[in-house]
Amino acid sequence: MKLTYNNAYVGDVLLVSLRSPKTPSYTHHDGVTVIKENDEIIGLNIFNASGKFELEEDVVNITPTKAHLEKINEILTGAGEEKIEADLSPKFVVGYVSEKSQHPDADKLNVCQVDVGDDNLKIVCGAPNVDAGQKVVVAKVGAWMPDGMYIKPSKLRGVESNGMICSKKELNLEDDGIDGIYVLSDDYEVGQSFAVN
Numbered sequence: 001m002k003l004t005y006n007n008a009y010v011g012d013v014l015l016v017s018l019r020s021p022k023t024p025s026y027t028h029h030d031g032v033t034v035i036k037e038n039d040e041i042i043g044l045n046i047f048n049a050s051g052k053f054e055l056e057e058d059v060v061n062i063t064p065t066k067a068h069l070e071k072i073n074e075i076l077t078g079a080g081e082e083k084i085e086a087d088l089s090p091k092f093v094v095g096y097v098s099e100k101s102q103h104p105d106a107d108k109l110n111v112c113q114v115d116v117g118d119d120n121l122k123i124v125c126g127a128p129n130v131d132a133g134q135k136v137v138v139a140k141v142g143a144w145m146p147d148g149m150y151i152k153p154s155k156l157r158g159v160e161s162n163g164m165i166c167s168k169k170e171l172n173l174e175d176d177g178i179d180g181i182y183v184l185s186d187d188y189e190v191g192q193s194f195a196v197n
Helices: 066-078
Strands: 002-005 013-017 025-029 032-037 040-047 092-102 110-115 120-125 135-139 154-156 159-161
Touching: 032 066, 040 066, 120 159
Parallel strands: none
Antiparallel strands: 002 013, 013 040, 025 032, 032 040, 092 110, 092 135, 110 120, 154 159
8 A cells, every 4th residue: 555645746635555557437525536446446535634644744655554544444434435455564675686597588687586584576677787695675566666656466578576676766766876776785684674755
């Protein structure tokens, strides 16, 4: 779940995104617009949000909590809509590239096995500097990138990929001119969450 609040440019509206829409429909209720796809709620626009949530003016991307989810479900049921469920676990985490092998059908792609603490993910990566033994930032399935891209399971040239190994640019961090992924120092612990704005 992604929560976005930008009062200066959007107004007093909390934008709730659960997944990326393909053919959305919109239902307008008093104080909330519900966005659905095939009758499944995939997002909401909650108006007059500052009266319903504790929001900081200078934090655009809000880390969702159980309290946020409970309030959102209270708003939904008050509008006669179904409650939503949301995975609130961190979606940007430190990973360890345990294996790297050449993609069987693409010279510039590698297939990586990445330990993210509670799971081992197979991720296809095209960065020239990726290698086994690195600590990296992983956007897990369900992550929303700063540019709005939603991370979902995919196939790259026939190989399944479950997540993305990120560059500084993709994380909206200061670009250091390195062509490729952001390689972390050994100070980071595998599985720890990584803050992304």
